[in-house]
Amino acid sequence: MKVVQLTxxxxxxxxxxxxxxxLPLYDIENSIVVVIDIFRATSSICYGIENGAAAxxxxxxxxxxxxxxxxxxxxxxxxxxxxxxxxxxxxxxxAYTAEKVAGKTVVLTTTNGTHAIHLSRQAKKIAIGSFFNxxxxxxxxxxxxxxxxxxxxxxxxxxxxxxxxxxxxxxSQLQSSxxxxxxxxxxxxxxxxxxxxxxxxxxxxxxxxxxxxxxGIEADIAFCLNVDITRAIPVLEGDKLVKL
Amino acid sequence: MKVVQLTxxxxxxxxxxxxxxxLPLYDIENSIVVVIDIFRATSSICYGIENGAAAxxxxxxxxxxxxxxxxxxxxxxxxxxxxxxxxxxxxxxxAYTAEKVAGKTVVLTTTNGTHAIHLSRQAKKIAIGSFFNxxxxxxxxxxxxxxxxxxxxxxxxxxxxxxxxxxxxxxSQLQSSxxxxxxxxxxxxxxxxxxxxxxxxxxxxxxxxxxxxxxGIEADIAFCLNVDITRAIPVLEGDKLVKL
Numbered sequence: 001m002k003v004v005q006l007t008x009x010x011x012x013x014x015x016x017x018x019x020x021x022x023l024p025l026y027d028i029e030n031s032i033v034v035v036i037d038i039f040r041a042t043s044s045i046c047y048g049i050e051n052g053a054a055a056x057x058x059x060x061x062x063x064x065x066x067x068x069x070x071x072x073x074x075x076x077x078x079x080x081x082x083x084x085x086x087x088x089x090x091x092x093x094x095a096y097t098a099e100k101v102a103g104k105t106v107v108l109t110t111t112n113g114t115h116a117i118h119l120s121r122q123a124k125k126i127a128i129g130s131f132f133n134x135x136x137x138x139x140x141x142x143x144x145x146x147x148x149x150x151x152x153x154x155x156x157x158x159x160x161x162x163x164x165x166x167x168x169x170x171x172s173q174l175q176s177s178x179x180x181x182x183x184x185x186x187x188x189x190x191x192x193x194x195x196x197x198x199x200x201x202x203x204x205x206x207x208x209x210x211x212x213x214x215x216g217i218e219a220d221i222a223f224c225l226n227v228d229i230t231r232a233i234p235v236l237e238g239d240k241l242v243k244l
Numbered sequence: 245m246k247v248v249q250l251t252x253x254x255x256x257x258x259x260x261x262x263x264x265x266x267l268p269l270y271d272i273e274n275s276i277v278v279v280i281d282i283f284r285a286t287s288s289i290c291y292g293i294e295n296g297a298a299a300x301x302x303x304x305x306x307x308x309x310x311x312x313x314x315x316x317x318x319x320x321x322x323x324x325x326x327x328x329x330x331x332x333x334x335x336x337x338x339a340y341t342a343e344k345v346a347g348k349t350v351v352l353t354t355t356n357g358t359h360a361i362h363l364s365r366q367a368k369k370i371a372i373g374s375f376f377n378x379x380x381x382x383x384x385x386x387x388x389x390x391x392x393x394x395x396x397x398x399x400x401x402x403x404x405x406x407x408x409x410x411x412x413x414x415x416s417q418l419q420s421s422x423x424x425x426x427x428x429x430x431x432x433x434x435x436x437x438x439x440x441x442x443x444x445x446x447x448x449x450x451x452x453x454x455x456x457x458x459x460g461i462e463a464d465i466a467f468c469l470n471v472d473i474t475r476a477i478p479v480l481e482g483d484k485l486v487k488l
Contacts, residue, residue, distance in 0.1 A: 018403055022265055025401055157269055159262055159428045183450050184403045190438055191431055206427050 013147045014179035016167045016188045019154035020116045032146045033123035034137065034170065036130070037153035038162040039212055040091045041078075041113025043130040043224040045241060048096035048106060050132070050230035055240040057107045058114035065109045074101065076108040081215040092220050105240075112153035117236065120151055128234040128241060131166060131199075131224065136231040138173035140244070148179065150188075161191070161206045165199065168192025199225045257391045258423035260411045260432045263398035264360045276390045277367035278381065278414065280374070281397035282406040283456055284335045285322075285357025287374040287468040289485055292340035292350060294376070294474035299484040301351045302358035309353040318345065320352040325459040336464050349484075356397035361480065364395055372478040372485060375410060375443070375468065380475040382417035384488070392423065394432075405435070405450045409443065412436025413471075443469045 017026055036042055045056050057073070059065050062084055065077045077083065078090035089095035091110050108114060120126050124146060129137050141148050150170055152163035168188035171181060175189065195202035200222060212221055233244040261270055280286055289300050301317070303309050306328055309321045319331045320339070327334035335354050352358060364370050368390060373381050385392050394414055396407035412432035415425060419433065439446035444466060456465055477488040 018262060019266065021269070022263065022402070025265070158266070158426070159431070161427045161431060164431065182402070183405045186449060187403070187405060187408065187431070187435055191434060194434055194438075205430060 012179050014185050015149050015182045016184040017151045018159050019157050020119050021157040023119050028122045031149035032125045033120040033149045034127050034129040035116045035151050036163045036166050037113030038166050041110040042128045044091045044093045044096045045128045045234050046130045046132040047093045048101045049234040049243050050232040051098040052102035055105045055242050057240050058117045059109045060118050065107050068107045074104050074106045078110045116153040126236040131227045132230040135228050142177045164188050165192050165195045256423050258429050259393050259426045260428040261395045262403050263401050264363050265401040267363050272366045275393035276369045277364040277393045278371050278373040279360045279395050280407045281357030282410050285354040286372045288335045288337045288340050289372045289478050290374045290376040291337045292345045293478040293487050294476040295342040296346035299349045299486050301484050302361045303353045309351050312351045318348050318350045322354045360397040370480040375471045376474040379472050386421045408432050409436050409439050
């Protein structure tokens, strides 16, 4: 006889919200949300927290970020892929080295990533994902035994491939633990399987890659596709992202 | 010297709107919109128009459909995959045979498909796509030399695989004609390439397939995956879908 276990992993869901515009359709309150903005906000956040940043405060607007001028915080503001004038830095991961951020609090606003974090505030927990912390994040998710909602920050509310491919990478790590995938998880997984052997080559065909190339940040892009170079899992505590 | 041709196909866009919830992000006015609801509204519409229906009138609400009671129209109403009580039929393609619809006008409301048609009304032209008319539709799109926006009806504003796979099939037919794909077109094409050799097997793993199976409409599903069994292209003229 098969015993029904109400808390068994078979009943947990894994879903991929392909853009923040679709977030109202999901049961955010009953899920752990992983926010994904591979190029480059969540990669930089993972790197900064790994490198000892005390906290990273995500804010939606450039003005909110500017309000921290005169404090000890480092101020990071990016819009349309570029550092906003008058700010310390944007969201290049190379700005989040230990030399620059260890022990510091960074206030960060980006085009897509911080927007997605704010829309997910009702979640049981918000964690930050990138290729940098893929395995560490996935192991932690499995240990939590909660529904998982992977939120792709996209580009101005549109679908993008890099965030979806990473969502597929997480689905890949979680799939043997019995989560029930939705259609977008299945799609993300299949796309990840196509891309995984050479992420950079696969993503070269995307529109976003072309745009970032124009911005001269190809080195950032290449760096953001490194897998498992960090272990820290940034999570939101109050209004701050801190190390779990 | 390369001559820039303002009307050259290189500059036309092909985009996939993965769910109707994302439609506000697209330049509908400057595109031909193809509405896609494979299981089963747009398959049935293609089949009905091919089989000689004079017109199919898509309406958003069951009450609007009911308002046609007492006219000569056939009334078709589906909600959550089932025929609404008191109506002639729903959106099973088997209800759209020549015997039933030739020369008739059908008033149709469905969960997702008619919703997507109504949200796309500002388009240059709205056409209806399904695997039934894939090649005919694609040839016509190429002949039009306009931006193409493939709108997946999805399931209650969420992404679904079957509509996306079909969008990928259209991208596949149009790709050698120089359209510029967005990220969702690239994803749809890659998923179609994975699925095309056995659409039915691929789609068996989806959540939607499971739901439709529960509704006992597996024969409909199998039928809707037939490729190129019709040539008619239903287009919206005023408030009616008619043969182009």
